[in-house]
Amino acid sequence: MNMKKIELLAPAGGYETMVGAFNAGADAVYLGGSKFGARAYADNFDEAQVLDAISYAHLHNKKIYMTVNTLVKEREFSEIYDFMLPYAEKDLDGVIVQDLGVMRFIRDEFPNVEVHASTQQTVTGIYGAKLLKDLGCCRVVPARELSLLEMQAIREKADIEVEAFIHGAMCYCYSGACLFSSMLGTRSGNRGRCAQPCRLPYRTSGKNGKEEYPISLKDMCTIDLIPELIRAGIDSFKIEGRMKKPEYAAGVTSLYRKYIDLYYNEPGKDHKVSAEDMEILKALYLRTGISDGYYHRHNGREMVTVSSPAYNGTSETVSKMIRDKYLGYEKKIKCDIYCDLTVGNCAKLTMLLKDNSDVVCEITGKEVQAASKRPMDAESIEKQLRKLGNTAFEADEVFVTIDDNGSGSGIFIPVGELNEYRRELCDKMLDILLHPDKEKEKAPSGDRTDKSEESFVKANVQKKKADLHILVSNKKQLHAVLDYLDDDKDYDKIGRIYIDSDMLLGDFKDSVLKELEKAKSGNVEIVAALPYVTREEKFDATSDISLLIDICREGGLDGLLVRNLEQLGYLRDNNYLGKVICDYGVYVWNSRSYKLIAECTKGDFSVDEISVPYELTIHEAKDVTTSIKAFSDVPVTYNIYGHVPMMVSAGCVKKTTDKCSGKSGSVHSERMRMVDRMGNDLIVTTNCRNCYNVIWNANPTALLGKMKNIEDMGIFDHYRIDLTIEDDNDTVDVLESFIRGKAFEGKDYTTGHYKRGVE
Numbered sequence: 001m002n003m004k005k006i007e008l009l010a011p012a013g014g015y016e017t018m019v020g021a022f023n024a025g026a027d028a029v030y031l032g033g034s035k036f037g038a039r040a041y042a043d044n045f046d047e048a049q050v051l052d053a054i055s056y057a058h059l060h061n062k063k064i065y066m067t068v069n070t071l072v073k074e075r076e077f078s079e080i081y082d083f084m085l086p087y088a089e090k091d092l093d094g095v096i097v098q099d100l101g102v103m104r105f106i107r108d109e110f111p112n113v114e115v116h117a118s119t120q121q122t123v124t125g126i127y128g129a130k131l132l133k134d135l136g137c138c139r140v141v142p143a144r145e146l147s148l149l150e151m152q153a154i155r156e157k158a159d160i161e162v163e164a165f166i167h168g169a170m171c172y173c174y175s176g177a178c179l180f181s182s183m184l185g186t187r188s189g190n191r192g193r194c195a196q197p198c199r200l201p202y203r204t205s206g207k208n209g210k211e212e213y214p215i216s217l218k219d220m221c222t223i224d225l226i227p228e229l230i231r232a233g234i235d236s237f238k239i240e241g242r243m244k245k246p247e248y249a250a251g252v253t254s255l256y257r258k259y260i261d262l263y264y265n266e267p268g269k270d271h272k273v274s275a276e277d278m279e280i281l282k283a284l285y286l287r288t289g290i291s292d293g294y295y296h297r298h299n300g301r302e303m304v305t306v307s308s309p310a311y312n313g314t315s316e317t318v319s320k321m322i323r324d325k326y327l328g329y330e331k332k333i334k335c336d337i338y339c340d341l342t343v344g345n346c347a348k349l350t351m352l353l354k355d356n357s358d359v360v361c362e363i364t365g366k367e368v369q370a371a372s373k374r375p376m377d378a379e380s381i382e383k384q385l386r387k388l389g390n391t392a393f394e395a396d397e398v399f400v401t402i403d404d405n406g407s408g409s410g411i412f413i414p415v416g417e418l419n420e421y422r423r424e425l426c427d428k429m430l431d432i433l434l435h436p437d438k439e440k441e442k443a444p445s446g447d448r449t450d451k452s453e454e455s456f457v458k459a460n461v462q463k464k465k466a467d468l469h470i471l472v473s474n475k476k477q478l479h480a481v482l483d484y485l486d487d488d489k490d491y492d493k494i495g496r497i498y499i500d501s502d503m504l505l506g507d508f509k510d511s512v513l514k515e516l517e518k519a520k521s522g523n524v525e526i527v528a529a530l531p532y533v534t535r536e537e538k539f540d541a542t543s544d545i546s547l548l549i550d551i552c553r554e555g556g557l558d559g560l561l562v563r564n565l566e567q568l569g570y571l572r573d574n575n576y577l578g579k580v581i582c583d584y585g586v587y588v589w590n591s592r593s594y595k596l597i598a599e600c601t602k603g604d605f606s607v608d609e610i611s612v613p614y615e616l617t618i619h620e621a622k623d624v625t626t627s628i629k630a631f632s633d634v635p636v637t638y639n640i641y642g643h644v645p646m647m648v649s650a651g652c653v654k655k656t657t658d659k660c661s662g663k664s665g666s667v668h669s670e671r672m673r674m675v676d677r678m679g680n681d682l683i684v685t686t687n688c689r690n691c692y693n694v695i696w697n698a699n700p701t702a703l704l705g706k707m708k709n710i711e712d713m714g715i716f717d718h719y720r721i722d723l724t725i726e727d728d729n730d731t732v733d734v735l736e737s738f739i740r741g742k743a744f745e746g747k748d749y750t751t752g753h754y755k756r757g758v759e
Contacts, residue, residue: 006229006260007236009065009163010253013243015049016327019056020250023326025257028063029053030096032192032242035083036068047086054090058434059392060331063093067242068106069118071190071589072099073616074623080105088113091434096141097121098176098190101592104599107136114138116163120176120190122585124535125150127542127569129158135596139163141238143174144220145650147537148295152232161235166225167252167281168240170217170293170303172198173647174533174692177585180646182615183697183750188758190587190615198647199309202674202682204657214656214674215649215695216309219286220293223273226259229295241285247319248285250326255281283315294650298537298664298691301656332394333433337385337425341368341376341411342403349385349425354396361429365421368411375410378402384418391426392433463714467495468738469637471529471561471722472731474669475503475512480731481723482515493739495718496525498561501548502667502689504528513556527581528552529561531690532648534570539665541690542570552578559608562586572602581609584639589613589620591627594634611637611720614644614701617757618710625715635717638710640703641734642722643683644752647695653684654693663688671725683725696725701752704737704744 010021012029021029031053032044045053050066057064066087072080080102084095094114097103098121107115116139117123117132123142132140139161142151155162171178171189181195182188198215220240222229229237237260239252255277262271282290287310291303334354341347347365378400386395404410472478481497497519503512516526528548534541545567551557559579562568564586571580588594588610597607610628612621625636652660654672661670668688673681680698687694703710710716721738723731736742 004235005264006234007063007163008253008256008260009236009238010249011168011239011242011244012053012249013044013241014246015045015053017246017249018053019330020246020322020327021253022057022060022062023329023331024250024254024322025261026062026249026253028065028093028236029057030065030067030238030242032067033083033087035079036070036072036102050087050092051090054087054092055430055434056330056392057093058091059333059430065094065096065116066092067118068095068102069098069120070192071188071587071613071615072102073620074590074627075620077101077105077590077592081109084110084113094139098587099589099593100587100596101590101594103136104592104596116161117141118176119143119165122174122176122533122564123154123566124174124533124564125542125566125569126154126157126536127567127573128565129154129160129569131565131569131572131600133158133160135599139235141165144170145174145294145298146535147298148225148228148232150535150537151234153536155233155235162233163236163238164229164234165220165240165293166222166229166237166256167220169287170220170291172215172217172651173649176587177532177648178646179614179644180695182758183644183646183752186756186759188615191758193759197676200677202676204653204675205673212306212657213309214304214306214653215647215651216287216305217303217651218289218291218305221281221286221290222292222295223256223259223277223281225292225295226256227263227267227271230260230263244285245314245319246327247314247322251280251284251318251322254322254326280318282312283318285311285314287311299651299655304651304656306656332388333392334396335393335429337395337398339381339385339398339400340403341381341401341413343368343370343405343407343411347413347417347421349421351393351425351429353429359429359432361425361432363421363425363428365417368413370404370407371410371412374412375404376402376413377410381413381418384415385422387419387422388426392430393426464717465714466638466711466716466719468493469496469498469718469720470494470735471498471500471642471720471724472503473500473724475508476728477723477726477731478503478512478515480728481735482519484732484735486518492522494524496527496558498527498529498720501528501530501544502669502687504548504551504557505544505689506667508667509551513551516556525558525579526556527559527561527579528557529583530563530567531687531692532563532585532645532694533650533690533692534564534566535690537691539689539691544689545570546574549574549576549578552576568600568607572600572605575603575605577604579608580606581637582607582611584611584613586610587613588624588628589616590624591631594628594632598632598634607634609635609637609717612639612716614639615753615758618706618713618754620757622713622715629715636715637718637720638716639701639722640707640710640719641700641738642720643696643700643724643726645694645724646682646697647693649693649695650691652686652691652693653695654686661686661688664691665689685725697750699748699750701754702737702744702747702749703751703754706751706754707738 010026012018187193
């Protein structure tokens, strides 16, 4: 069990919500500022409100974490310093970060601010967590999809704090891997503007075939699991909901506070949640039906709001009860004030805190005069000193001592002077409480230089001609590609073939490697594309990576395409020496992100190549690539064709609408269809080996008509074609178009975010 008590972390979309959450028992809140937060449509805080929030929290021994958890474009990055500086100087407790460049920047420029890895970083195991710890994070928020055992393993084996969601809305996709909203329009989940297409109805090819809500998850409620979660060693319980009302944050916080405290008071007792308390939770903005999330299951129909994703009506009775109890007031710090007014001596005022008698504040004023007319009485002085109004303090007892040295005339002190003493006393005590250690190192002011620049060599940026890489996902596509190239001896037209890693497992390995021998002899590189998700659950997917490493060492593969931080961490910790190519999902939206990736070294391990993310326009891709090329010669890949994987989910559409294949952990894949309200066919594929689904965009992104413009830029090293759900005929058509320049006719396609950027 944890030696320290669990932190209860509440959401705050506005100042009133923050105060209410603290009143209800939160130990910390997370909030968003005016920029860079993953809830762009929440009320959020302006700069002055954040600074006030930090002061208020610290006065009451609470913490403030700021969400700086969007991906940041190259041209926006210069705004980060000025945005963060006032909060760092105010001793902000921590930032929750997705962008690797932002993470590196805050780590280096504001070392007193803790860096927490957002759930948007899709941490799915101990290797990704260890990597992030080594890069400067002190806490991770793992993917919501992890089981309790997986989270416990991260806490124990990666030795890093774990913050876990315990209540609120659930995304269907692994956070950070969702491009659904972005591909439908311009609202990206990676920028805090998700349009929530998962909450819309779809017709599926399952048993029912009727319109349902197959990818809308029920809200999470784990109040029954509190003892188990605490015993697992989780450090922080996180309540979701920065866009929800103050009553939600306060009400939910109060009930989790109640049962957390009951556990600590009597850890051996079974504190069953009362029916009344459960009804209060259900009345606070929860979707129809609730689940306890993924802690004890990988997925299941019981987690999905198949019939309706609507919210229950919030009870006005419950809302009023919560408002009356927790909202509309700020807590005051109770104190005693001692006032000594002796003629001939300086006025002296002292404040002692009721809950912390070690903190004493004293001020002295002017010399006290004897009264010439009407002397001041103790009652009047006490009345003035109690007027603490908008200060952080509330006077419990006020002791006034008056001594005229036996003259009998009494003393006199102007009311204005007394008021000034009172203000000075409060200000000084406030300063003592907020800045107990005046010698504490402050955030830098004005030094915007990057401390690690000298580790990068200035590169010579020259225009180059890129080669073509092709990714294949199944044996039919592989045969079509090899036959096409062999017929025309076009092996010199491509530099690399990526093979989906499932094709190299089990019985397939030897035959696939044999088929690739001719391509390898033609100087075509062969690289295995790792899965979109790697976890150590019932099936330990790191064992597959170990097998692929062995194939690399035997000479069958030239490298591995890395899809996530877990895989990157695993390869690093196992001193893998083959070529490491980071796919688009290891996001490089700005040059500083690459600088952090370049720090992922251990022994002889390093990252060899990176890829441009799908959501950048061609101009944004040019910005970040040009910036990187100014200091590094790392090769950069740009995708020119492929169905975009819009969602990668632990949830299974087939299992929800039909039944499980029963082949979890086996090399097996099936295909389904979801039809949206516009009649678009969305292909869903199952990866049974790693037990996840991919929902593919209805139309491929194809940049054939843009190639001259792209090539004229001369900034990319490789172009990539991803063959995913295409059949063998489609595969040949794509190759004909991009290798021989044949018109891309008769096909519906999109140019994705080539021109249409995300907000």
